[in-house]
Amino acid sequence: MAFFRPASARDDAFFELLADSARHAVTAAELLTQLIAAPPADRAEMLPRLKNIEHEADEATHAIIHKVNSSFVTPFDHVDILELAAALDDCTDILESVGQHIVLYRMEGLMPDVTRQMDVIVRMAELTADAMPRLAGMKSLPEYWVEINRLENEGDVIYRTLLGDLFDGAVTDPIEVIKHKDIIERLEQGADAFEGVAHRVESIAIKES
Amino acid sequence: MAFFRPASARDDAFFELLADSARHAVTAAELLTQLIAAPPADRAEMLPRLKNIEHEADEATHAIIHKVNSSFVTPFDHVDILELAAALDDCTDILESVGQHIVLYRMEGLMPDVTRQMDVIVRMAELTADAMPRLAGMKSLPEYWVEINRLENEGDVIYRTLLGDLFDGAVTDPIEVIKHKDIIERLEQGADAFEGVAHRVESIAIKES
């Protein structure tokens, strides 16, 4: 019932913090795209920036937790804000873990369609960051979650094609198969994490309508 | 306190939608059983039916979400209904993913005891579909969740035996080991997903008692 609870200055701070968190996920997705495109020898030195973004996302999450703590009135349920913040944080965590594992595994070439998985994830991150401020007025949110669901399906098709190729002889060394499987599965989890954010937004919108 | 809130026509619609969703899980479990029993060359053409059931389960879940949305009075907490619907949807999603992966991995023979994992899952799905309408009167639900817990333990023993056999030389090609491990783990997650539904039913029953 946003109409009866117009966004106050206090409310704006919540949406700004949620948008901050989502923007960290966008930056993480962009950094990971660059890391994947970089020569293998250059990847390790790109990790501290990715780790740093994950740390900033953690701080944004804690800022949200403390803001919920110190606010008697919040724009919607305390628990919903906390769960949405945690879901956003998951996205950045997973993206950071992908970068770490690519370096840990000392991977040389990645499967080419991994860049298509990343394109989907970058787009999901951007749409999520765009949607957070619109929570203030509960405006144009269905467009957001419908498109996120569509992208998740698109990512799922790419993931399944990659996995089929991987086990159809694209990679023959079993230890390399383990590594590639782990990376494409983590990216699939990343896409799922953004869909999880959209599900929470949909759930909040339903309660508020 | 079902006694003081007798199931109305409106309430019945909720239980019917939840039962619909559970029946999709039964159908998915039956289709997956057939897919596993089929000659490998025939499996790919069975996937569209499985995908279709997963899609119908998604639609049932969205129907529940919208029904919760449009109802001021619901038979129990909004959040509990949404989480129960999501838990039911997970079951069908996992079963569909098993079928997809068996085909993606181009698997020939599966380990024989996979059919025992499936027997447990089919039974869990049937018990779940039978229990959903009984939520209306909060009747005979402990029998349901006690039996689900027993089946989950039975499935766990089968899973552990399969995994022990797999690494005890039943399969020697490492890439084949990766595939079999993935399938039996996903089936174990399927059994866990049905237990997750039962936990939510138990939690609702506790609140209502």
Add this chain to the structure above:
Amino acid sequence: MAFFRPASARDDAFFELLADSARHAVTAAELLTQLIAAPPADRAEMLPRLKNIEHEADEATHAIIHKVNSSFVTPFDHVDILELAAALDDCTDILESVGQHIVLYRMEGLMPDVTRQMDVIVRMAELTADAMPRLAGMKSLPEYWVEINRLENEGDVIYRTLLGDLFDGAVTDPIEVIKHKDIIERLEQGADAFEGVAHRVESIAIKES
């Protein structure tokens, strides 16, 4: 607002049950440490004790569920108590699964730094068991969750080093790589599970403050 809701005899029972559950996790962590240190041939006979602890933890969890059920007044939200109990139960479940898998996989030597993962987990379990009774007065809880977060980061560094070593030639047989990866990942999930408990305690403390 613990000040206005002093812990009554009834409340004490809740905190005692939660502490019971956490102490089961401590015992599971200690038994797993012993199992890992034991000669491989002696490990299988240590499993029933570990399984038994997991079973007792399940019973503690059900005792909490029934206590919540039968109590009109609880020291904090019903749902929060149930989720905290479930999160504690997860810790013991994961530790038991590690022991089971080490035996199922018939593992000989484990990677040496697995004992460092276990040291972190034992410490997390002890801190958790110490913290549960302090929920009664909401006292000294930030020290607990800050230290748990620090330990989780420490565990994460150990996990990543182990994984890097594993794929850097420490183990060359692909089937052995699969086993070691599974064990160190499960231990990492164990550390995450204790962090999950701390997050719930933090969330409860925020609501009550």
